[in-house]
Amino acid sequence: MIETAAAELVTVAQAGGAAELTQPEVYQRVQDDALLNLSFWANIALAGLSILLFVYMGRNVEDPRSQLIFVSTLMVPLVSISSYLGLASGLTISFLEMPAGHALAGEEVLTMWGRYLTWALSTPMILLALGLLAGSNLTKIFTALVMDIGMCVTGLAAALTVSSHALRWFWYVISCAFFVAVLYILLVEWPKDAEVAGTSEIFNTLKILTVVLWLGYPIFWALGAEGIAVLDVAITSWAYSILDIGAKYIFAFLLLRWVAANESIVSSVASGTLGSATPADD
Numbered sequence: 030m031i032e033t034a035a036a037e038l039v040t041v042a043q044a045g046g047a048a049e050l051t052q053p054e055v056y057q058r059v060q061d062d063a064l065l066n067l068s069f070w071a072n073i074a075l076a077g078l079s080i081l082l083f084v085y086m087g088r089n090v091e092d093p094r095s096q097l098i099f100v101s102t103l104m105v106p107l108v109s110i111s112s113y114l115g116l117a118s119g120l121t122i123s124f125l126e127m128p129a130g131h132a133l134a135g136e137e138v139l140t141m142w143g144r145y146l147t148w149a150l151s152t153p154m155i156l157l158a159l160g161l162l163a164g165s166n167l168t169k170i171f172t173a174l175v176m177d178i179g180m181c182v183t184g185l186a187a188a189l190t191v192s193s194h195a196l197r198w199f200w201y202v203i204s205c206a207f208f209v210a211v212l213y214i215l216l217v218e219w220p221k222d223a224e225v226a227g228t229s230e231i232f233n234t235l236k237i238l239t240v241v242l243w244l245g246y247p248i249f250w251a252l253g254a255e256g257i258a259v260l261d262v263a264i265t266s267w268a269y270s271i272l273d274i275g276a277k278y279i280f281a282f283l284l285l286r287w288v289a290a291n292e293s294i295v296s297s298v299a300s301g302t303l304g305s306a307t308p309a310d311d
């Protein structure tokens with residue numbers, strides 16, 4: 030009974046175009062596309078170097094809140110290495126047959142779904158670090174993180190839905206709605222908290238960097254093969270990789286350099302913030 034159900038599932042998956050290529054075959058396709066493969070390995074190398082650099086930068090940090098910012102930020106390149114290894118090995122890539130109505134309807138489109146999955150781990154770490162820097166409270170930090178995870182998971186759903194073209198975009202719109210909540214906290218709530226905490230200068234620099242670069246992701250999704258397909262897969266992958274360099278490594282470097290040099294400011298905002306659910310500025 031269970032075996033019959035499982036066998037039916039496999040047939041359905043194959044009929045839907047998913048999982049038709051084996052992992053070695055996907056890996057081979059990635060190998061054949063030098064540009065795509067290079068975009069993965071460039072990020073793996075960069076993530077490795079960043080980990081070493083950030084550990085070195087944090088070697089003397091003693092304040093627990095500053096250490097938490099370091100750990101949270103360090104998670105970003107750690108997740109990144111895993112994310113790009115998943116892509117380079119073919120583990121987290123599928124060729125999905127696009128539904129009727131899509132610009133590439135009926136064609137197998139390379140879908141790097143591992144990216145969206147790992148964003149659900151790395152982007153909350155970025156937001157946690159920013160929320161701590163802003164001296165925000167638990168309520169706002171929690172809200173930003175869950176909205177962000179919602180954005181990534183529904184973005185994953187948009188990329189993996191092949192039953193209906195309209196539903197792909199429906200998921201996309203839901204993901205954007207989560208994103209708007211994240212943007213609201215970043216642009217409206219946390220700047221006020223950072224003002225009170227005395228971290229507004231660095232916070233505002235990182236806020237602008239984050240908002241501008243993060244906006245690029247949904248734009249490239251929409252223009253790429255998974256969206257309206259005016260850009261091909263390798264270009265989209267490079268676009269994500271370049272956005273990643275700014276949104277992760279440059280962001281993390283600027284943040285950690287500042288935190289390492291200003292531990293006393295970070296530790297002085299600790300008391301009234303994470304430990305309490307009341308707004309930091311009232």
Ligand code: RET
Pocket residue numbers: 145148151152180181183184185187200201204205208243244246247250273276277
């Ligand atoms: C998707 C598509 C659906 C709509 C939206 C998206 C937003 C993605 C973002 C990703 C940020 C990723 C980062 C990764 C760093 O590791 C999922 C592309 C709104 C904002 C910063």
